[in-house]
Amino acid sequence: MWEKKPVLLLLMATATILVGTLVTMVLPFAWVNTEADRIETVTPYTPLEQEGRDVYIREGCNNCHTQTVRPLVAEVLRYGDYSKSGEFVYDRPFLWGSRRTGPDLARIGGKYPDAWHYQHMSAPTSMVPRSNMPAYAFLNENQVDPGYTRRKMEVLGFPYSEEQIAALEGKTEMDAMVAYLQKLGSDIPWREAARTTLVGDLSNPYQGDSSVLDEGGRLYGQHCASCHGADFEGSDIAPDLQDVDMADAELYELLYNGIPDGGMPAFSTLGSDRVWKLVNFVKYHKRH
Amino acid sequence: MEAPQYNTAIVRSFVHWSILWGVVAILVGILISFQLVNPDLNIAPYLTYGRLRPIHTNAGIFGWGIGSFFALFYYMVQRLCRTPLWSDGLAKFQLYFFNATIIAAAVTLALGYTTSKEYHELEWPIDIMVVVLWVVFAINIIMTIIKRKEEQMYISLWFMLASIVGVAVLYLVNAAEVPVSLFKSYSAYAGTNDANVQWWFGHNAVAMVLTAPPLAVFYYFLPKSTGVPIYSHRLSIVAFWSLIFMYLWTGAHHLLWTPVPDWVQTLAMAFSVMLIAPSWGSVFNGYLSMGGQWHQMRENYLVKFLILGITFYGLQTLQGPLQAVRSFSAFIHYTDWVPGHVHMGTLGWVSLVLFAAFYYLAPRIYGRELYSIPLANLHFWLVLIGQLVYSVSMWIAGVQQAGMWHSMNPDGSLAYSFMETLIEMYPYYWVRAFSGLIYIAGVAVFVYNLFMTARQGKPAGGKAAVGA
Numbered sequence: 001m002w003e004k005k006p007v008l009l010l011l012m013a014t015a016t017i018l019v020g021t022l023v024t025m026v027l028p029f030a031w032v033n034t035e036a037d038r039i040e041t042v043t044p045y046t047p048l049e050q051e052g053r054d055v056y057i058r059e060g061c062n063n064c065h066t067q068t069v070r071p072l073v074a075e076v077l078r079y080g081d082y083s084k085s086g087e088f089v090y091d092r093p094f095l096w097g098s099r100r101t102g103p104d105l106a107r108i109g110g111k112y113p114d115a116w117h118y119q120h121m122s123a124p125t126s127m128v129p130r131s132n133m134p135a136y137a138f139l140n141e142n143q144v145d146p147g148y149t150r151r152k153m154e155v156l157g158f159p160y161s162e163e164q165i166a167a168l169e170g171k172t173e174m175d176a177m178v179a180y181l182q183k184l185g186s187d188i189p190w191r192e193a194a195r196t197t198l199v200g201d202l203s204n205p206y207q208g209d210s211s212v213l214d215e216g217g218r219l220y221g222q223h224c225a226s227c228h229g230a231d232f233e234g235s236d237i238a239p240d241l242q243d244v245d246m247a248d249a250e251l252y253e254l255l256y257n258g259i260p261d262g263g264m265p266a267f268s269t270l271g272s273d274r275v276w277k278l279v280n281f282v283k284y285h286k287r288h
Numbered sequence: 289m290e291a292p293q294y295n296t297a298i299v300r301s302f303v304h305w306s307i308l309w310g311v312v313a314i315l316v317g318i319l320i321s322f323q324l325v326n327p328d329l330n331i332a333p334y335l336t337y338g339r340l341r342p343i344h345t346n347a348g349i350f351g352w353g354i355g356s357f358f359a360l361f362y363y364m365v366q367r368l369c370r371t372p373l374w375s376d377g378l379a380k381f382q383l384y385f386f387n388a389t390i391i392a393a394a395v396t397l398a399l400g401y402t403t404s405k406e407y408h409e410l411e412w413p414i415d416i417m418v419v420v421l422w423v424v425f426a427i428n429i430i431m432t433i434i435k436r437k438e439e440q441m442y443i444s445l446w447f448m449l450a451s452i453v454g455v456a457v458l459y460l461v462n463a464a465e466v467p468v469s470l471f472k473s474y475s476a477y478a479g480t481n482d483a484n485v486q487w488w489f490g491h492n493a494v495a496m497v498l499t500a501p502p503l504a505v506f507y508y509f510l511p512k513s514t515g516v517p518i519y520s521h522r523l524s525i526v527a528f529w530s531l532i533f534m535y536l537w538t539g540a541h542h543l544l545w546t547p548v549p550d551w552v553q554t555l556a557m558a559f560s561v562m563l564i565a566p567s568w569g570s571v572f573n574g575y576l577s578m579g580g581q582w583h584q585m586r587e588n589y590l591v592k593f594l595i596l597g598i599t600f601y602g603l604q605t606l607q608g609p610l611q612a613v614r615s616f617s618a619f620i621h622y623t624d625w626v627p628g629h630v631h632m633g634t635l636g637w638v639s640l641v642l643f644a645a646f647y648y649l650a651p652r653i654y655g656r657e658l659y660s661i662p663l664a665n666l667h668f669w670l671v672l673i674g675q676l677v678y679s680v681s682m683w684i685a686g687v688q689q690a691g692m693w694h695s696m697n698p699d700g701s702l703a704y705s706f707m708e709t710l711i712e713m714y715p716y717y718w719v720r721a722f723s724g725l726i727y728i729a730g731v732a733v734f735v736y737n738l739f740m741t742a743r744q745g746k747p748a749g750g751k752a753a754v755g756a
Binding site for chain 2: 003004006007009010013014016017018019020021023024025028029031032033037054057058059060061062063064066068070071072073074075077078083084085087088089090091092093094095096098099100101102103124125128130131132133134135136137138148151152155156222223268269270271272273274
């Protein structure tokens with residue numbers, strides 16, 4: 001019968017597609033972004049962060065970088081605590097992405113110092129030699145428009161102060177982008193919770209074993225050299241390590257947990273064995 | 289009986305423009321695939337990967353895909369209804385407005401005006417253009433169907449009507465946004481809700497743009513090409529209704545393991561697996577229609593395109609549900625497996641069916657026999673090889689990438705840094721880029737063949753010969 005009545009077919013087809021729509025798309029509004037998944041420490045974006053977020057959207061960063069850490073062992077190890085619904089209540093639009101050509105950025109905030117991001121955004125390969133990320137040096141040349149930002153804050157209903165708007169004067173899009181990246185994932189104190197306390201005597205399993213120096217040097221080149229310099233000479237981003245004078249155990253702990261306030265990433269993901277090799281390499285260099 | 293005066297000019301124009309946008313989509317695709325191996329090809333800021341990638345997908349899905357469906361729907365609807373188009377003027381307006389929209393989309397995306405929602409990146413003024421376009425199209429098709437002289441509506445018309453209403457609902461809901469300025473808006477939904485709405489749209493755009501319309505085309509052009517009817521009318525009824533019912537439940541399978549409520553993820557997974565049945569209903573219907581006609585695979589190049597096309601649809605609708613299983617998704621989601629999957633659908637299924645339909649149309653829109661069947665066969669092999677090399681290399685890459693991401697040392701630490709996994713991808717990215725070159729070589733042969741048909745083909749006598 002409906003094969004002879006186009007209007008009836010249209011109505012029936014509409015009703016048919018609305019069933020699944022109502023259940024899986026409309027109904028979740030009753031649960032999501034309600035008190036049930038609210039997290040108190042999650043705050044709206046500041047004017048500078050919001051401006052950075054809009055630059056992130058404009059440049060299509062979400063095409064290569066996701067912003068959701070899944071509750072899978074390797075992912076939590078690599079990126080940090082898994083994502084929770086309450087962390088995204090101020091995200092219009094969401095930026096979860098669907099492809100990881102580059103690493104996930106959900107927990108990038110606070111992992112590196114600002115200086116690292118400035119350099120990396122301008123010339124990615126200077127920090128990560130074989131990266132295929134485009135260079136975004138042009139963000140340094142574009143200035144943020146405070147009036148436009150104020151309008152965005154009003155549309156989004158986010159709190160802002162006149163000082164914050166005034167402070168945008170002279171800021172570049174790069175400043176905004178870095179501010180946004182540093183905010184990402186830092187609304188919940190997950191890094192503090194993930195911090196390990198190393199108890200007992202930490203003894204260096206490779207004490208005096210020069211056979212691990214090659215491996216240690218390779219690890220240094222891969223993970224440390226872009227900030228601390230190939231010859232431990234330091235850079236704008238991180239101090240030189242030529243005068244490091246620490247006990248093995250102390251250095252191990254520092255590498256293992258990083259320096260959250262100083263922006264040094266934790267290298268616990270490398271595993272204890274490789275961190276000890278790094279310790280040996282750094283100490284060996286110090287002795288020569 | 290006097291034959292109705294069908295509007296062929298509009299079909300011809302849409303065919304030409306959709307091919308042009310298809311070529312643009314492939315060229316941009318090739319450029320961004322080379323950018324993945326050589327970041328110096330990112331010419332900042334307008335030609336960076338992040339801005340070009342949505343141009344690639346929009347030109348492919350909307351320029352090539354929808355443009356072709358406009359052409360083919362206008363061709364089919366007149367014949368299936370045995371009546372001319374309801375309004376030639378409106379159709380002409382639609383043609384100009386379509387191209388204006390695609391150009392506006394490409395320019396604004398290159399300038400960085402984007403909502404960032406996948407497959408729905410266009411900012412609100414262009415959203416409005418899309419809505420106008422769709423309304424104009426819907427009115428013309430629906431009015432033509434209402435005024436038809438054929439009592440029964442053939443399967444293809446059901447799929448057309450479902451696509452028209454489906455796209456309308458999806459697009460309007462997902463487009464809800466609050467404008468800040470002419471080229472900037474914020475989504476009406478936030479965070480997890482926004483994600484859930486977006487993938488309800490994103491996956492069902494696959495249903496309503498890349499499944500239902502090509503099925504409409506397939507159900508019409510397969511019998512036309514082979515000269516024998518579709519195997520089962522009843523099977524097509526069951527497949528149609530269950531397909532459009534089940535598809536809409538599955539969007540959240542793009543969001544497995546994310547903060548979307550667990551029960552939504554579970555429903556999405558369950559319905560995705562069930563979706564195999566209606567999809568394969570159409571696949572079997574296509575195969576069974578070939579009963580006793582398999583020799584045409586050798587004799588009739590159109591059948592080759594159509595049957596390979598529906599075969600890729602079958603593979604695609606088996607792979608898709610598997611990807612929607614949570615444990616498998618944990619492994620391959622976010623990897624290069626997914627572009628491999630998507631391109632089997634777009635290049636393998638949708639495009640092969642569209643090529644067949646356009647070859648079938650060529651004698652009818654140019655009034656000349658096809659210039660060269662050997663060239664059509666060459667086209668077939670080039671696009672098939674290009675697509676297979678692309679998909680297979682990306683599947684292997686995806687599995688290796690996932691394996692490296694998840695590998696751990698005995699002490700519980702990660703075996704590889706992210707960069708180590710990326711470096712391993714470069715050889716595959718080279719293969720991917722070159723497979724794009726093979727594919728576009730095939731498309732170049734296609735364009736040349738159509739061009740020569742229009743210029744030099746032998747006049748087709750009265751009704752063009754069917755198939756070969």
